[in-house]
Amino acid sequence: MRQYSGPAAPDPAVGGLADSVYDTAERSPALVQLDRWQEDGWRHVTALRFRDEVLGLAKGLLSHGIRYGDRVAVMSGTRYEWTLFDYALWSIGAIPVPVYPTSAAEQVRWILAETQAVACVVEHEDHAMTVGAVCDALTELTSIWQLDQDCVSTLTEDGRGLPDSLVHRQRLGVSPDSVATVIYTSGTTGRPKGCLLTHGNLAAEADALLSGWEQVVRDTGGGQPATLVLLPLAHVYGRVVQISAIRGGVRLGHHGELTTDSLLPALASFRPTFLHLVPYVLEKVYQRAREAAEESGKAELFGQAAEVAVEWAAAREQRAFGRGPGPSPALRLRHAAYDRLVYQRLRGVLGGRTRSVMCGGSTLGRELSLFFTGAGLAVYEGYGLTETSAAVTANPPGRAKAGTVGRPLPGAEVAIGEDGEVWARGPAVFAGYLNHSQDMFYEGWLATGDLGELDQDGYLTITGRKKELIVTSSGKNLAPSVLEERVRAHPLVSQCLVVGDNRPYVAALITLDPQALAHWLKANGRAQLDPWAALADEALHAEIQRGIAAANTTVSRAESIRAFRLLPREFGPEQGLLTPSLKLRRSAIVRHYADDIEELYGN
Template sequence: MPETLRETSTPATFDIKPEMSVNMLIPERLAENPESIFAERRIDGGPFTPITIRQLDEDVRATAKGFAARGLEPGDTVGIMCRTRYEWTVLDLAVLSLGGVVVPIYQTSSRDQVEWMTTDSNIHTIFVEDAEQYGVVAPLLETTQLEHLLVIDDGALDDLRNEGQGVDDETISTRASAVRSTDVATICYTSGTTGRPKGVELTHANLLAHVKNGTGDPGLGFVVTPVEDGAQKRVLLFLPLAHSYGRFVEFLGLASSSIIGYAPDTKKLIDDMQEFRPTWFIAVPRVFETVYNSADAKAGTGVTKRLFRWAVNAVQAYSLALDTAEGPSTLQTWRRTVALKLVLGRILDLMGGQLGFAISGGAALSNRHAHFFRGLGIELMEGYGATETTAPASVNRPGHIKLGSAGAPYPGIELRIADDGEILIGGASVFRGYHNNPEATAEALDAEGWFHSGDLGYIDADGYLHISGRRKEIIVTAGGKNVQPAVLENALRSHPLISEVMVVGEGKPFIGAMIALDEGMLPGWLANRGLPSLSLEQARVSPEVRDALQTAIDQANRKVSRAESIRKFTIVRRAFSEAEGEISASTKVIRRVVLEHFQDAMVELYGEG
């Protein structure tokens, strides 16, 4: 282990005063330039069309008047179940302007999940996007205290505006200014990897501190400045707004004067990137891995495949050399230039052609992908955080990037490593507690206000955080060996054939792995190797598929000792499913459910359940 630190911090760039709230963000933008563009969105599948900050203000005010006319009081909760679209933001800001509390609900949530959130946070009004979501939630009108279920696609916001015509602007302004920084702004329910999802209470101070510190001192913050070369920066928002990182982008875009591009359909992500042309965005590692794997699959075979691999090696070598005292050599620079011109430039074009930096969060990104994108010219900055820390707690920043790390503390955040290696987090963006759950709050927040993350890691001598796994996920084999599955899982997930992987072995004689194939990548992978098309069931027993996975496992095993290495793997009968409760809405594997649903895989690995 290299030299490490027990604590590190980055100073805040903005002080939160009691009278401040998220409601100050729109007036600040209006004062700068009421005709500046707030966002762009597609309407009925058409081109991206702009929305000014003046239009946002008018829409939020009109919607807030409707809520006021309906009797929304400070502290009342409103649920929003909708894809990433402009109406989500309008509803969000309208509720907050009246001192209400927003409860984000993933559009993929089951009826049981929505019922738990509705009853736990006492929701009386939920907005859903369409008839399908209405069908999921409607039974709760009979079984819970839910009174109003409104459908956005059926004109719910227009109805609100009509109802609020008798409410004046002064009423809305007075209520917005009465909101305090300590007031709860939102209750965000966690993935629920163990038991019931917990409602994370985030205050206006939590949200405001994060976005203001992210646009502050260029030496400390994200450097998400309002303009670049005379133009506003552009951020494509495709993460769900029920996800803490998606919500962070929403508020950060508003605070930084970046233009937000709403991308509700991730299947059209490449089309949206090409038309919207973002200068930055935040995504989970799987997005970056998919871009690379798709490019690799399209490279074909023979000479074109060898040329692609040469180009990849060239840009990765250039990126690696950036971390040396000497920097890239003349030959490395020349090779990168040729690689971009002949082969890889089209990847940049696919992402819009002007992407300057991107932030990866939610899980670890492999080093080879990080160096690939940096070699392309995109500053790829890994971060780390949780819903309880209002998204990022640490992040690599432009000019201060250490690939392979989760970065230095986010401005205003303190990090501490406990005696057992657990990461503790302090600062203005740490949540105030779990809703209606004092026992869980006491377990997560100590007397000094430190959030006990449950993650393991260390801080290097330069103050950068490194994540090594989850404390509660440590596997103890029959031989008494402690194994952290994240090391192996993170190394394997980037393989084009692997959709998801779960390392197992609790109480067993050796470590095994359950692998779910990526059904989208499988056909191209087979075709590029001159292999016939295979069904998922056929691929499970294909010697070529299994040999490729074994090679990937052999490479991953080099990161651990023999006692920790994967000795046997099985390809499961289907992909892990969010609908079956095996994957959370934030793409985390829920281990206990997978073990319950895939007992046949455990029998294949160990001869018993």
């Protein structure tokens, strides 16, 4: 079994996650701990004010009967109040249970019933109605609090008469081994399980990121580091971004929408110095930049700038590993010229101050990673699971290797089993599943279910999922995710699902990006066509076929895509076809499009 270990872990945490709020307020009361969006812009929240708000809400929760060890569900988008409830609950030893705001009533019932939640925080009336529809079956549930009805102020006022000492007594009883949260896995297959993550797990994860990537966090060009959490706080990645910022003195803002129209203005006004993103955001930023260049008659300039960025970043990468001299003088001159003409504008889209991006959740293509790095946004891709408290590997500062998910974090270890499965262990690995057997552990190692490879430098590459291997009727095995990623490199393609299990050949279901399709139709003199009626257009099919042919050059003929179907709408979480973290629910998609798949094989 091949394995690699990360650097030494930071000193283990003591106490609970809420302690950092009180410690920072005592040590640096004027530090801007968060920015809160209001109608007229961002408003600073100092460490002292945040501590006082957390303490006041914690007393309000106590006044309503919430006690040490109680589980309280939070069903909301990413917003300031979620962070406030997290730290108020942790202050009294209670356990927040995140629920995705898009969850169906049956999913909500399952999570609240299994966790025996005694209360639920919801964002608005629709969420309240979802919980209300199933509350008859929830015998433990006693309270529902609604954020848009200003439940924070009401709870704080209700607890005003309680002494602060009641909160501190509860808080001081929290240890690193205490359960901090129950996060349900996205459930790409089967019913999701509740992962028990301790205060020690989450603190170890946050401290490993803060210590191992300190130069990334502190690379601000002057001033306090700042990041905008764009990920769902119901997802472990978003939660760790929050905890790392609070523990590390990073100014934290919240923005819950990933649509381009909403995201770009938020980035421009907040001006983060670094970001944690999923690949989807980088893909959309690149795509919109390319389309804008084409519409302004600068497509050739953008294409040349992209090629130079990739070449420059690749040469720098080779030099970092002692395998090349780095960019040539001529390449450096071209890169400097395009920095003024193209790259500065691209960085401006992210607020103008962002220097680094940590990326995880799914696979980011090597070319795209090199492009952004070459454009002045250093990309550090990582890999992890809910069960590992988010990242267990990440590309280290100064030695990032595009196309991989990096080396183990400080204190973590990664190994590859005999069947190619990735195994992990370390202080951030979870305590187990709620009400389920712990048969995913082998001699202290967590079997992740992912397939991967470790290179000679200890860098991990994820090649697929064990349960998602496709076996054609001729007996050929292939991991679909790698081929899907290559098809998605085409600018028109939004999503790709490769099929072929027990079939004579491999085929694909493909969805198109609506904005990219509209742009293509206009550029090709077909603007009069309805975007989805255009799916039958021969020229469009030929364009997608070229993208598939390019992807097929990287695999054997037996693994290549022989047929494809363009679908009239993208896969979405609301259809149950994507997880909330935007991963494909393969079995659900196959069931939903069973007739289309049969037609691909002439049945």
